[in-house]
Amino acid sequence: MFQSEFTLDKQYFQECFDESVSFSQHHKPKYGLIGFLLVLGSLSHYLLEQAYLGNFLFVLAVIEGVSFYYRRPWWVARQMLSRASGSKVVLKIDEQGINAHNPYRAFQLQWQEIDNVIETKKGILLEHGKYRQYISRQALNNETYAFILQQTKK
Known part of the structure; x- marks a missing residue:
């Protein structure tokens, strides 16, 4: 049995985001949506002469671009406020x-519940159902890391 403790701090949340975002469906900006909003805004503004609607669609396109650009600090800030x-x-x-708990939340995963293990540079992502759980390598020693990989390959 292995037991470890770590703190949910800003550095951990940043690592968690950085290591897991490339495996999510939100790792690329929605260029199609931004372009579509810009085209609709231009059509509304110039052809239909609806300046309010055109400006509204332009602002939506800008908000979509800004939200993608600032997704990491926004996600980390939300976690820091929790x-x-x-x-x-x-x-x-x-x-x-695997069993992890803090005063506010706990999760327990049986080995047979884990569908996939993704090794990242700084840890591992455990996929179970439609959820992913990240565990940093800093919280694990080499034996435990190898044990997790061995148990999930069964």
Whole structure:
């Protein structure tokens, strides 16, 4: 059995975002949507002479671009404002599975519930159902890391 503790701080949240965003469906900007809004805004503004509608669509396109550009700081800020921010997480890994808990939330994964394990540069992503759970390598020693990979390949 392995047990470790780590703190949910800004550095951990930034690492979690950086390591998991490339595996999500939101890792690329929505160029098509931005272009579509710009075209509709231009048509509304110049052909239909509806300046308010055209300007509204232009602003929506800008907001979409800005929201993609600032998605990391926005996500980290939301996590930092949560109750769990700054709390200690106790991570336990044994023959049954992975158990992590802090004063505000707990999760337990049995080995057979894990569908896929994705190794990243700084940790691992555990996929179970439609959810992903990130565990930093800083919280694991080499034996435990190898144990997780071995258990999930069964």
